[in-house]
Every structure is written in C-alpha cells, then in structure tokens.
Amino acid sequence: MTQLARPGIPRGLHSRAGRGLRLRRGFAAACAAAGGALVLCAGTALAPTPALAYDESRPEVKAFIDEVAARNRLDRDWVAKLVTGAEFRQPIIDLMSRPAERVRPWFQYRTHFLTERRIREGREFLAVHRDALEDVSRRYGVPAEIIVAIVGVETFYGRITGSFRVIDALATLAFDFPARAPYFRGELEQFLLLVREAKIDPLKATGSYAGAMGAPQFMPRSYRNFAVDGDADGGIDLWTDWRDVFESVANYMVEHGWRRGEPIYATADLFYPGVEGLVAGRLELAHTVDSLAGRGVTFETRLPGETRAMFVALRGEDGPTYRVGFNNFWVITRYNRSQMYALAVSELAEAIAAEPAPVAPEVATPAEGFVPPPAPAATPPAAPAPGAATGATGAAAAQ
Ligand SMILES: [Ca+2]
Numbered sequence: 415m416t417q418l419a420r421p422g423i424p425r426g427l428h429s430r431a432g433r434g435l436r437l438r439r440g441f442a443a444a445c446a447a448a449g450g451a452l453v454l455c456a457g458t459a460l461a462p463t464p465a466l467a468y469d470e471s472r473p474e475v476k477a478f479i480d481e482v483a484a485r486n487r488l489d490r491d492w493v494a495k496l497v498t499g500a501e502f503r504q505p506i507i508d509l510m511s512r513p514a515e516r517v518r519p520w521f522q523y524r525t526h527f528l529t530e531r532r533i534r535e536g537r538e539f540l541a542v543h544r545d546a547l548e549d550v551s552r553r554y555g556v557p558a559e560i561i562v563a564i565v566g567v568e569t570f571y572g573r574i575t576g577s578f579r580v581i582d583a584l585a586t587l588a589f590d591f592p593a594r595a596p597y598f599r600g601e602l603e604q605f606l607l608l609v610r611e612a613k614i615d616p617l618k619a620t621g622s623y624a625g626a627m628g629a630p631q632f633m634p635r636s637y638r639n640f641a642v643d644g645d646a647d648g649g650i651d652l653w654t655d656w657r658d659v660f661e662s663v664a665n666y667m668v669e670h671g672w673r674r675g676e677p678i679y680a681t682a683d684l685f686y687p688g689v690e691g692l693v694a695g696r697l698e699l700a701h702t703v704d705s706l707a708g709r710g711v712t713f714e715t716r717l718p719g720e721t722r723a724m725f726v727a728l729r730g731e732d733g734p735t736y737r738v739g740f741n742n743f744w745v746i747t748r749y750n751r752s753q754m755y756a757l758a759v760s761e762l763a764e765a766i767a768a769e770p771a772p773v774a775p776e777v778a779t780p781a782e783g784f785v786p787p788p789a790p791a792a793t794p795p796a797a798p799a800p801g802a803a804t805g806a807t808g809a810a811a812a813q
Pocket of ligand 1: 644646647648649650651655658
C-alpha cells in the first residue's frame with residue numbers, strides 16, 4: 415500500500431468560529447500527546463459541545479445523507495441524526511495508514527498470533543463451546559478449529575472486539591480517508607441499514623478502527639449478507655451470542671466456496687532456485703497441482719493434478735519458506751485478504767487441534783440479547799491485529 419498522507423483536522427467540522435477550531439485542534443493534540451486519550455479528553459473538557467462531530471456544512475456529508483435516505487427510502491432526519499452523531503477520530507486514520515501485515519515479515523507475524531497463550535486459550539474455548547461448534551461444523555463442513563482460530567486471530571476469542579464506536583470509524587473513513595472513501599461510504603450506508611434490522615444501538619456499538627464488529631469482526635455489508643441467527647432467537651448478535659458467531663463464520667466460508675474435507679495448504683520446497691513466475695500478483699489460484707509440480711515445486715497432496723492452487727512464498731526467520739495453498743486457503747483470504755492471515759489461521763487451527771482440549775472449565779455464558787462490549791480503552795492498541803483492519807470481509811484489500 416502506498417504511504418498515505420495523514421490529514422489534519424478535516425474541513426467543515428463543528429466549528430462556527432476559527433478560534434473554536436484552533437482550540438479544539440490544540441486540545442486534541444494535547445490529548446494525543448498525553449497518550450491518545452482522546453475519548454476522555456473529548457468527553458470531559460469540551461462537554462457539552464461535541465468535539466469534531468460531523469455536520470451538514472460539509473457538502474459530502476450532506477450529499478451522503480441525501481443520497482442514502484433517498485436510495486433506501488429512509489427518513490432523512492433519522493439518517494442525518496445518526497451521521498451527524500458520528501465524530502472524527504484521528505487515531506483511526508493513523509491506524510488505517512499502517513496495517514500490520516504490510517510491514518511485518520511472516521516470522522514476526524506468525525510469532526504474534528501463534529503464541530502459547532493463544533493456543534492454550536483456543537483449546538479451552540473449543541472445549542467450552544464443543545457442542546455448538548461440532549454442530550455447526552457438521553452442518554457446514556468447516557472444521558470447528560478453523561472457526562475457533564478465526565475468532566482467536568480476529569479478537570482473541572471475542573475478548574478484544576474493538577474500542578471505537580462503529581459509527582465514528584465508518585464516518586471518519588467515509589469522509590476523511592480519501593484512499594478508501596467510496597468503500598467506507600458504502601459500509602456506512604450498510605451500517606445504517608443493519609441497525610434497522612438487527613438489535614444494534616447505532617450510537618453505542620463498538621468495533622475495530624475499520625468498523626468491523628463483534629467476535630468475528632464482520633463489516634456491515636458482510637453482517638447483512640452472511641451473518642446467521644444461529645440460535646434462532648430472532649436476532650443476530652455477533653458480540654455476545656456464540657451460536658450466531660459460529661454459524662456466521664461458517665456460513666461466510668461456505669458462501670465463499672469452502673469445500674468440506676479438503677486440505678487447506680501443503681508445505682513446499684523448490685527443486686530449482688528462484689520463484690519467478692510462481693508468485694501471482696494477486697490472491698488467486700493461478701496454478702494447479704500439476705503445473706506447480708512441473709515447475710519444480712515439491713509438496714505432498716492427494717488432491718488430483720488439475721486441482722487449482724496458489725504458490726505462497728514468505729520470509730521465514732532463516733530465509734524463504736514456501737507453501738501451496740488450495741481452494742480453502744483462498745477462501746480464508748476472502749475473510750482477510752492476506753496470505754499470512756490465511757496461514758496464521760491455518761497454523762493456529764492445527765496447533766489447537768494438536769492436543770485434546772482440557773475439560774471445559776466453568777465459563778460465563780454470553781448475556782441475553784445485545785449487550786455492547788465493555789467500555790473502550792482510551793488508547794487504541796499499539797499493534798492492532800490485522801483482522802481488525804481488514805476485518806471479516808475484506809475491508810482493506812491488502813493485496
Ligand atoms: Ca441469535
């Protein structure tokens with residue numbers, strides 16, 4: 415990704431006088447310097463004036479409200495109330511400008527996700543939710559440990575689901591992040607439609623800095639298109655309802671082409687040095703098992719020779735390391751468009767499955783209905799999970 419310029423305070427924010435804007439700008443800078451505690455700063459010293467809120471003095475904000483209301487036959491006042499209830503958040507811009515998977519080589523990326531703690535907690539999580547997971551796995555054909563690994567990589571098994579208000583994340587990126595503005599305006603529109611359908615408080619729901627929601631980090635469009643009411647209670651709650659979470663993840667995979675029982679990837683080696691022509695420019699199954707073998711890529715598989723595959727070259731600690739990804743590997747990249755993400759999920763799933771899970775400990779069951787996640791931390795995470803950036807569903811096309 416190209417280095418993105420960091421915009422300053424956006425034009426047209428709530429500021430009737432230049433003096434007011436200067437004060438807020440200085441105040442925001444002071445808050446940021448104090449550790450990024452913008453939430454606390456904005457919520458105290460500037461009250462009751464909303465800091466950095468969006469308003470219709472910005473033509474693009476007004477146009478968005480007009481268009482979304484007309485296109486979806488929504489009450490314009492309702493749309494305007496939600497959109498102007500959003501606030502610009504500079505940390506969101508900063509975080510979006512440096513996705514983790516862009517700068518880290520595989521061996522560091524892997525170290526971040528394949529920790530002893532994440533593996534142990536994955537086994538415990540699998541044990542606690544075994545019945546629900548096995549039921550979903552049986553019906554969808556997606557292994558339980560893959561579902562667990564995705565939730566583990568995305569949010570540490572639902573524990574870290576993001577501390578930004580979704581409405582703030584989507585509005586900030588829709589109106590003040592030009593590189594992805596069309597995408598995020600689409601997601602903001604989808605969010606407005608989603609909150610009408612689901613039991614979600616639009617001004618309280620929290621998520622990642624990209625607006626990805628709940629334990630599986632679904633973006634609004636994916637939430638609407640792929641989330642499933644797993645426990646048939648009449649609502650889809652991806653924050654606290656694990657049946658909904660598991661079935662939604664499995665459904666997302668199946669809808670993107672997951673094949674029951676097929677291997678995900680194979681470790682590979684090179685018979686001839688050099689990878690010219692093997693690495694595709696895009697995330698696609700550009701080869702077949704036979705064509706890769708013909709070019710000197712050695713790997714073991716029982717899949718037929720015509721099976722489509724992708725070649726994966728990564729930076730290991732001691733030099734290059736290779737894999738061959740099959741259809742289900744590609745499907746995982748639909749969740750988050752990164753080969754490293756797909757491999758981290760696969761390896762975490764293997765590690766979780768490698769040892770039997772302990773006897774299920776006593777755990778708190780999710781609350782009934784929708785309950786917003788815990789109060790946000792004032793400071794965004796220093797090293798955000800890539801899933802948070804690109805969240806279920808390809809918020810940021812990393813490749
Ligand atoms: Ca439900």
